[in-house]
Amino acid sequence: MSAVWRAARAAAWRRRLQTAVIGLVVLCSATTAMLALGLLDAASSPFDEAFGKQNGAHVVATFDSSKVSRAQLEETARLPGVEAAAGPFDQVVVAVPKGARAVPAGPLTVVGRAGPGSAVDRVKIVHGRWPTAPGEIVINQRFNVPPKPGALNSKLKLPGGVSLTVVGFATSMSQSAGAWVVPEQLATFKPPTSQMLYRFASAATEEQVRASLVGVSAKLPRGSLGTSRSYLSIKAAFSGPSEDYLPFMTVFGVLGLVVSVLIVGNVISGAVISGFRHIGVLKALGFTPNQVVAVYLVLVCLPAVAGSVLGTALGSLLTAPVLETAFAGIETGTATIAVGAWVPVVCLLGMPTLAVLAALLPALRAHRLPAALAISVGSAPRATRGLRTQRLLGGTRLPRSVSLGLAQPFARPGRSAMTMGAIVLGVTTVTLSTGLTSTILSFSEASSGGEASEFFVRAGRPGMGPTRTLTDPQTEAMLRSLPGTVTVTAGVFVGVHLAGQQQALDVHFLRGDTPSMASQIVSGRWLKGPGDVVVPPAFLTQRGLKVGDQITLKLKGKQTRASIVGEVMEGGPRFIWSSWETLDTLAPQIPADLYQVRLKPGTDAKTYAQAVKAADPGLRAEIDADEGESIDTATVVGFASVFTVLLTLVTALGVFNTVLLNIRERRRDLGMLKSIGMTPWQVTAMTTTSMALLGAASGLLGIPMGMAGHRALVDNVGSVVFPDSMKDVWHVPQLVLLAFAGVTIAVLGALLPAWSAARLTSAKALHSE
C-alpha cells in the first residue's frame, strides 16, 4: 500500500495544476451542492419534523355543542379512516382587551385541556408550565422567540371580570388553540363549541383530508360541524414565504448539481485518460493492475476530499444568511430553521464518491490496457469520428488555425459533449439569472410605487407622539390644497374577520384618487364601488378562492358581502384592499389615518413635509411607505448572482480543464505546428476557437432553456403573480449579448491554457515525444 501511496502522492505533486483544478472544481461543486441541498432541506423539512414530533392533528374541527353530544364525538375516534383522535375539548373565543402583556388584543380561542399530552397534538411547553387549576392559562406561542419580559405570571383580564394568570407558553404545530386552560375553568365560560383533533390514515392531499373529514361528519347530526382547519393550510402558511424562494432554490440547486456532476466527471476521467503513459510506466515497474487503479483513485481522492471539505464549509457559511432572510417573520412554532445534518454529510461523502466513480471507469480501462500499449499511446487512443470533419474544415476558406481549432472537439466527442453540456447549463444559468433579475427589479420598482414622488402622510395616534388636530376630511382637503399635490388617496387599516375563519384580515380601506397600487392588478380590476375587494394571490390560494367569488366581511357584529373584483401581483395572505363604501357599511365612524399623496415631479419633498407639519403637527409625512414585499429583491438577486458566479466558475474551470487535457494530448502536434511556422497568436486562436465553437453551440441551446426556466419560475412563485409586462423581459440586444455568454464562458476558460500553449517553446513540446 505504501508504494501506491507514494506513487499517488508523487503523481499529484508532479501534476500540481491538474490536482489544483480537480480540487477547485470539487470545491465549487460542493459549495453549490451544499447551498442547494441546504436550502431545499430547510425549506421543506422543519414543519414536517416539528409536526411529526407533536403527532399533529391533520384536522382541527369545531362542533356545535348544542347539536352533538360528547359521546357522539368520542365515537368518531373509532370510525374507519381515523388513525387517532383527541377530544372533545370545550372551546370558546374570547375578546382580549388592549393592554395585555402576554397576548395581543383581539379574539383568542381558548380550549380546555387537562394536560399538554394526548393521542394527537402533543403541545410542547416552551416556558413555564401547564395550568393545574382554574385561574391559570397557558398561551400558544406562535413565533420561535422568547415572550415579552414580564409576560410570564402576568394577569390576563377577560370580559366578564375573569382574571387569569399566565403560567406558561406552549406551542402547538396544529395551532389547535390560542390558549389553554383546565376544563373546569372553561366550564365557567359556557362553551358553545367542542374541539376534536383528528389524524387520518389518508391525509396527504387537501382532497384526502376533506374526504376523511366528510367520513367523520357524516356519522354526526347534520350541521353539527362548525369550522375545520387542515394541517395542509397551516403547512402552507408556514412554508408560504419560503416557498416563494423554493422554485428559485430548486432550479438553481438542480442546475448546480448537474453541472457539478458533469464537470467533476469530465475533469477526473480526463485526468486518468491523460495519464495512460504514466499507467504504462507503473505497470512496467511491476505495479499490479489493481495497484495502478488504486494509485489513480488515491490521486483523485486527495484533491476531491480537500475540495469537498472546503466547499461544504463555504456552502454552510453562505446558507446561513440566506435562510435567515427567507424565513424572517414566519410562525415557526417549535420548528427549527436549520440545515439538516444529512446535508453536509451528503456533500462530504457524495463529492469524493462522485469523483471516485468518475475516475473508476477510465481507471478500469487502464487496468485492462497492456503496459506497452499504454506507454506507446500516451493517452487513450483518439476517436476517428472527427477525421471527416477535420478534412472538410481543412478545405474551407477559414484561416487554418481556426479550422484546426473548429475540428478539435470532434476528435474527442465524449469529452466535448460533457464540456458542452456544462456550458449549456452555464448559459442556462446566466440567462435564467438575467431574466429573473430583470423581473424582480421591475417587480420591486412597481412595489415601491416607481418614482419617489409618492408621499405618505400618517396621522398620529394616542400614545404615539402628537395627535392630529385636523379631522379626516380636513386633512384630505388640506393635502389637496398644498402646492405640488397631484392626487390624494385616503385610507385606514382595519382588522376584519372573514366569515367562517378565526384569524383577522388586515383590510386597507381606500377612498379618493386611484392609488399607484392599482397598476399592480394582474387580473380583474381595481376598486370601483361598495363591496369591492382586491386581494393578493396568496389570499386566493390559501382559501381556494378566485376573482369573482363572494366573501363575507365581519366587524364588531356587523357583516357585509363583498366581491373579489381584482388580484394584485403580491401581498400576504391576510392583507386585502377594499373601497371606503365597504367600510361605511361595517364601521362608518372610523376615520382615515393614512394619506397617499402623489406629488408633481420636481416638488421638494422636504418642503412638502414641512408644510404638512405646519398645517397639523399631528401628521407625519414620509416618503417610505414600505408595506413589505413578499419577495425580497436583494435575496433573490443575491441568490441568483451567487449561483451564477459559482456555476460560471465551475463551467469555466471545466472548459479550462478540457483545454488543458487537449493541449497535453496534442503537445507534440503543437510543437510540430510551431516548427512549421504557427505563430503564438495562431496557437491562441486555434485553442480558443476549439472551445468557442462549443460555447456558441451551447449558447444556442442554453438561451431557450434559460428562457423556459425563467418562465416556469416566474409562473410558480407562491405569493406573487407577475404581470406579462414583467415576464416579457427578453429583448433582441439582450439576447444577442446572452448568445455571447456561452462563447465568453468557453473563451474565458480556454484563454489561460491557450496563452500557456502559445508560450510553450517548440523544443519543449517536441521533446515530449
Added chain:
Amino acid sequence: MRVDGLRKKYGDAAALNGVSLRIRPGESVAVMGPSGCGKSTLLNMVAGLDRPTSGSIVVQGEDLGAMNETGLALFRRRHIGMIFQFFNLIDDLPALDNVALAAQLAGTSARQARKRAHELLEKLGVAHRADSYPATLSGGEQQRVAVARALMNSPALLLADEPTGALDSHSGDQVMSLLNDLNRLGHTLLIVTHDPRLASRCATRLVEFADGQVVRESTLEPTL
C-alpha cells in the same frame, strides 16, 4: 547561416558551450556526436524553436536573437523546413493535408496549398498515399510525407534531426537518396545524426560535437 559563440544552459547543465559554425548556401552539413552532446539543441536554436543563453544566430541575413516569438514563427515559415526522427505528422489529417498545412498557415488558400502539396507528394513518390492517414503509412512513407511538408514553403534551409533514426534500412536508404537529391537541387541541409552512413551519403561536410562543443570539422566526399 552563421552561428557565433552559441551557448545554451538548462539550469546548471550546459547543452551548448560556445559553438560557432558557418554554412554556405547549397552546402550539406552533418552534425554527429554522442547522445546529449548538444546536436539537437543546436538544430532547435537554428530553427528558432528555442532561444540561446548567449551567442548569435544569423540565417539568410536575419538575426534570430532580435526576433520575438511571432517573428521567429514567420522566419520559420519563410526559411526553414524541418524533418524529425519521428515524423511528427498530425494523426487526424491525411498525408495531403499534413503537407498543405505549412502553406495554409502562411495564408495560402486550401485549394492552392493542396495542389502544391500533391505536386510535392508526387515528386517524392507518395502521391498514391495522399488520402491516407499517418497511422496507415509505413515509416518510410511517413518520412517522405514529412519531407514534402518541410519543402512546402520552399525553405532556404532544411534541418533534419535523425531523419533515418526511426526507419528500417530500406526506408532509411530511400530517405538518404531523397536528401541527397534535394541537396543537388540546391537546398542547404543541416543534418543531425548518429548514423555515419547518412553523413557520408548526404553531407559534404562533417561537424563533430562533444560536450556541447565542436571538436572537429572535416570535408566529406558523397558516396552516392
